[in-house]
Amino acid sequence: MRIVFAIAEADPFVKTGGLGEVGGSLPGALQRQGADVRVIMPKYSVIPEDFRQRLEHINQFFVPVGWRRQYCGLEELIYNGIRYYFLDNEYYFKRPKIYGDYDEAEQYAFFSRAVLESLVHLPEFKPDILHCHDWHTALVPLLKNEFYAKEPLYYSLKTVLTIHNLKYQGIFPREVLTDVIGLRETLFTEDALEFHGAVNFMKAGLLYADWITTVSPTYAQEIQYSFYGEKLEGVLQKRRESLTGILNGIDYEVYNPYLDPCIVSPYGTSSQARENNKNDLQRILGLPVRADLPVLGMVSRLVDQKGLDLLSFVMEEILMLDVQMVILGTGDQQYEEVLQGFADKYPAKFAFRREFNDELAHKIYAGIDMLLMPSRFEPCGISQMIAMRYGVIPIVRETGGLKDTVIPYNEYTGEGNGFSFANYNAHELLFTIQRAVRLYNSDKSAWTKLQNSALNRNFSWNSSADAYIKIYKSLL
Structure with missing residues (x-):
């Protein structure tokens, strides 16, 4: 053929x-x-x-x-x-x-x-x-x-x-x-x-x-x-x-946490690898090096389609949580300026890089705990698949390829590989983030099971x- x-x-x-x-x-x-x-x-x-x-x-x-x-x-x-x-x-x-x-x-x-x-x-x-x-x-x-x-x-x-x-x-x-x-x-x-x-x-x-x-x-x-x-x-x-x-x-040779040359500690049998990458990311971005805090991340074009209007609306509430946050991307000037404003206001909690940097993107996937994708629509999306390949838990809106790839976490059965919300609503996004942060802080075994579920999905x-x-x- x-x-x-x-x-x-x-x-x-x-x-x-x-x-x-x-x-x-x-x-x-x-x-x-x-x-x-x-x-x-x-x-x-x-x-x-x-x-x-x-x-x-x-x-x-x-x-x-x-x-x-x-x-x-x-x-x-x-x-x-x-x-x-x-x-x-x-x-x-x-x-x-x-x-x-x-x-x-x-x-x-x-x-x-x-x-x-x-x-x-x-x-x-x-x-x-x-x-x-x-x-x-x-x-x-x-x-x-x-x-x-x-x-x-x-x-x-x-x-x-x-x-x-x-x-x-x-x-x-x-x-x-x-x-x-x-x-x-x-x-x-x-x-x-x-x-x-x-x-x-x-x-x-x-x-x-x-x-x-x-x-x-x-x-x-x-x-x-x-x-x-x-x-x-x-x-x-x-x-x-x-x-x-x-x-x-996604290309499993390009996005391979076990052999990735961009990250400081490729994954292996050591459970320390993710913490090393997290610490490295925090150092690079000038955030306090703290293994106990969940780090939220986003690698995205900064446009309406990607849910930046929702994120902007509840950004203050997100940063009031005990978290750190990283965003890499370029796009509409209004969103770039809003995010830069939050980065200036919360330098110890939020790092914003207004650029396209493939090496830093790999470091983010290897170093964050949760990926945000609150998209208005998403034909397929690859960030959530890359994130799961690196053991990162996606937080997404149920649309397009996000709905097809992210199984919402069920606290009663322990099933799922991420968190999701249905309506295009800023506070549904906020509540879903709060729920994920709560699980991260309160039940490490459940979080580890969630990570393993994400790691075991095959998106080749x-x-x-x-x-x-x-x-x-x-x-x-």
């Missing part, structure tokens, strides 16, 4: 979040199941120079973008046994950031069309499945049908679209349809790409992909209703027979890869 991943980012080349994690981890898991997987992504200028110097030029061709014909170079790098192909066009990809520019519609319309054009140039490789990810490549199934359907390489090619976060859809002005994408005006209808007077890239993928997946079973159900559907719930309800939720995994990519293989086989 020959599979091409079309994706905007992949770790370790470019990663801004969960999409990059999937691009870097899932292809290897699929390959271990016997598939032949190739990944196609843009050659961004922000890719580290040591990777860029190792790229091998394979071919070059021109890509139609509306009335334009744009150069595209095809370059290859084999990394961890996977062939990664990079599409080179400096006009579109030599930029200081990969998202958010004024011509993003043209940038990713070029990428989508270039993915399809590149397939004929892949050496001795005829794909069976073209697996597209998020809005950046959601045009691909439609473009295949419009421009390539009768060509031998393409007519048997099946397309899969994975929704990583439905909130981001690629919505652009009407003229993009003909002038940039080069599609016919008749597709600007409610049954096709029209979306409240604009053009919607994600909608194209939802309508034209042979199969749709999203990154957790609960999120697949949620997005068929208006609260989570981002105004596309009607389309998703129509395609529900071709919609599957498959939980993401194996079962997810198996589910994707079944979908690919059903399409073929």
